[in-house]
Amino acid sequence: MSHTFKFPHLKAVPLEKAYRLITHGPTVLVSAQDQQHTDVMAAAWACALEFQPAKVTVVLDKSTKTRDIIERSGFFALQVPTRKQLKMVHAVGNMSLYAAPEKLRQSGVELFQFESYDHIPVVQGCSAWLLCKLIPEPHNQQQHDLFIGEVIAAYADDRVFRDGHWYFHEVSDDWKSIHHVAGGHFYTIGEPVSVNDKV
Template sequence: MNLNIGTILKTHIHPVPLEKSYRLLNHGPTVLVSAQDQTHTGVMTAAWACALEFNPAKVTVVLDKSTKTREIIENSGYFALQVPTLKQLKLVYALGMMSQRDAPEKLRQCGVELFQFNHSDIPVVEGCAAWLLCKLIPEPHNQQAHDLFIGEVIAAYADDRVFRNGHWYYHEVEDEWKSLHHVAGGHFYTIGNPVSVDETPD
């Protein structure tokens, strides 16, 4: 595992205004969830994540009680959601299939590379298309009864090769940049072609 503290000097990564951060998740991608407490760093795959509110920007994610990353989030009060791409398919699948409780070296075994933005201690995964840094809004009933976690987005970033000026540009990039959408087991779709109401014939 490679944790490059403070590595924000990445040419293509730029901040996303919080009022536009919901667009990073609005197309329903499979996400990677990462967190760190005083002892452990965890990363897992999650299929059920979505935007919740514009202002303040909020997100939700479902995290099973059996996962180590969930425990780390409960301990630290912070987490990140990131949007992986097709080139990370094997990584995404491995992080979803392997439990850090059973395999403490999970991140090393999966080849996860992590870095941190300058102002934050939250580890994030290298090579994704977008990152949302979140502060947990504790909701004990929802967390216990429904495994539902709510986070306030405190910062958001995206790779401007695929997201800029508040919009995705999947139609301009190679397939390797496209987001993943989990169906079941090892079956995913990537995002499809853009369509617009204004351009659709009656």
């Protein structure tokens, strides 16, 4: 796996600003590895939970191998994929590592690791990454499939996120985040608007 020095646009995001990476409701990729397996899945139900310490939640169905890996390893990453990764996102969201051992290769997933976090695999080509330590909540996990993570590091590509703000309006459509509706149908993020805009 590669390291951050090969990706000059990847910059650390202060943890107190990490929530901004997912508050616009994107479909995310969830990645994790244990002693035996590495997996990536898509999830539509992920959100920020607390500012300090930064925490997130994500819903992971019991049928997914990624969930099993996270429960074993205690770590996972949420990342914000881009429009150019749509087919890959759809593939990892509809293919199980249980049934397809070559899932990541077949889906075209390329992984790397951030320095000092070689136990958390992350997906190349995304616009943002949140590295998380699982906060075990057995009741929530079993009854509601709800997983809570403390964000221990966050990064973003500074071509699209910098100084605590997204700049989707300054980049090509390929960089826009995707938002799953149902049945393989997605929207990309729209145009920026402000309460100070004249209407």
